[in-house]
Structures are given as C-alpha cells and as structure tokens.
Amino acid sequence: MPIKSLIRTVPHYPKQGIMFRDFTTLLKDPVGLRMTIDELVKRYADQKIDKVAGIESRGFIVGTPLAYLLGVGFVPIRKKGKLPAETIAHEYDLEYGSDCIEIHTDAIQEGDRVLVVDDLLATGGTAEAAVTLISKMGGEIVECAFVIDLPDIGGRQRLEQQGYQVFALTEFEGD
Template sequence: MDFIKDAIRTIPDYPKPGIMFRDVTTMLKDARAFRAAIDAMVQPWAGAKIDKVAGIEARGFILGGAVAHQLSVGFTPVRKKGKLPGRTLEESYELEYGTDAVEIHADAIAETERVLLVDDLIATGGTADAAIKLLRRAGADVVGATFVIDLPDLGGSKRIEALGVPCASLVSFEGG
C-alpha cells in the first residue's frame, strides 16, 4: 500500500494554518493507485452480502461508486443538507464551531439492507457517525465502513467501531 500512500498529496496549512490536508485527488488521477485502492476497499467485502454502498459527499461518491460497481450493488449518496430533491431524512452533527447535517432520500434504503459506508478519509469521525445514524434510521444494517485514509490520532475509526461498525482504512497518517 506504500504506492497508494505515496500517491496522496499533502498540502500544509489548508484549509487553515496547522492542518495537513491529505488530498486523494492525486491518487485518483493515478490509474494504478486508483485501481489498487478500489480493489483493496472491495476485497474484505467480496463474497459478503452487501446490498448497497453509501458514499459520503463528495470524494466518497467517486470511491463509493467504484466500490458499488465492483460489488455489483446499488449506490446511495449521503449528501450535505439541501442538495437532494424530494423527501429526505436528515442527521445533524457537531462541528468545531456549530453544526452541520447530512441527508439521504427517504426511499434510498430498504429495511434491513446491508450497507457498506465509503469515504476518502476518517478524521474525528463526525460525518461518518452521522451517516451511520442516518442509514440506521432508514432501516439499514451498516455492516462496515471503509476509507482510503485514517488519521488515527483524531480518533474517528475508534468512534465508528464504538458504534458497532467495523472500520477499515488502506493507509494512515500520524497527526491531524
């Protein structure tokens, strides 16, 4: 997985001083790294009964769509509030300063569907936590969460596992 990690660009002081932004867009443009990342994200779930993949806006749409394709299952976008037409379900979550919310269409998930959550990065886990709660409210059995990058010092993967959801990442970076 070293070449996947090497394909991820780090941008210092973005979006604010002290933050080391881990940019997967450089991995996405590298066909070998992109393919290897999707294969590695799918591998633990090959043969498992997954009904849908849910991807968190926005890079989770790219990765989740590819994972859903490889698993031959449907895809559900988990969007920021106000981006979906029609009736939605919403889950709010705390940010450093204020709150935000994610939504899915009310008819996106059928009762008891087994769902795999996908995103590019797990940091504090706030958005993934909200997405899992939202999917569960819709009736989903969230069987796992998979990410390209884990920032273990921020505790997000432990937060997701505390919800009873196995959490997997391809690479990790120390610090925030």
C-alpha cells in the same frame, strides 16, 4: 507502489497547522486509482452487501465504482438541500458549529446491509451522522470504509466505541 505514497500532503490547509491529506493525486494516477478500488473490491467481494452509501462528495468517487464492481446499488448521502426527492436529515456538531446531511427516504430498505464509504476519516462526525441516518431507516451497517484514516484525531475510536467496524486502506499518524 503503496497507495499512501500517491497521497499529497498540503501543509497549512485549510488553516495554519493542518496537514491536509489530498487524495486527488491518488485519483489522477491510473495505477493508484485501480489499486484503491481493487483493494476495496477484494475486501468486500465475499460479504453480503445490498448497498454502498457514499458520503458527499469524495465518497461518491470511491463508492460508485465499488458498488458497480460489487454488483450492488449506490446511495448518495448529501449535504442538506441537495437531494431532489423526500429526505430524512441528521444534524451533527463540528469543531466550530454544525452541519447536516440527508438521504432519500426510499434509499435504504429495512434489513439492507450497507457499506459506508468516504475518502478520509478524521473526527468521525460525518461518518457517525451517516450511520445514524442509515440505522434510522432500518439498514444494517456492514462496515465503514475509508481510503485514509487519521488515527490521532479519534474518528476510528469514536465509531468503534459505538460498535461499528472500521477499515482504511492507509493511515497518516501525527503531524
């Protein structure tokens, strides 16, 4: 059973013309969830990784069990104001406005090899902000991993043009 077949498409959400790729249907399926995590573990088991950094909030769902099974630490990257200790922040532009993400200042050590994880890659803006934060702290990005890539939107190209490796378990082209 392919992972892609377990991802629901919700037309016109959150606005008219958007085909929202909802991976909660993948998560609720025990076989699909196991396949998702197992495929990521298989990809990264033989690579030197010190930390898995998950982007709020769906990156936590995939990143935490991945970190556990790889035997490494998990680092949350959160929206501004959600982390309790000292943080560094990075503001980035969205299609309409801007957003800001933060990471604890003690989350990444100089030279840490970090795998960045999220559920979906669209424009790449949030992932780009995450790798910027990690790099500012002296971390080295191993790869940016996603469950879903929307290649027509350009996020993969955006990250690869900056020299980052990108991996996705599945992709949805067009519509």
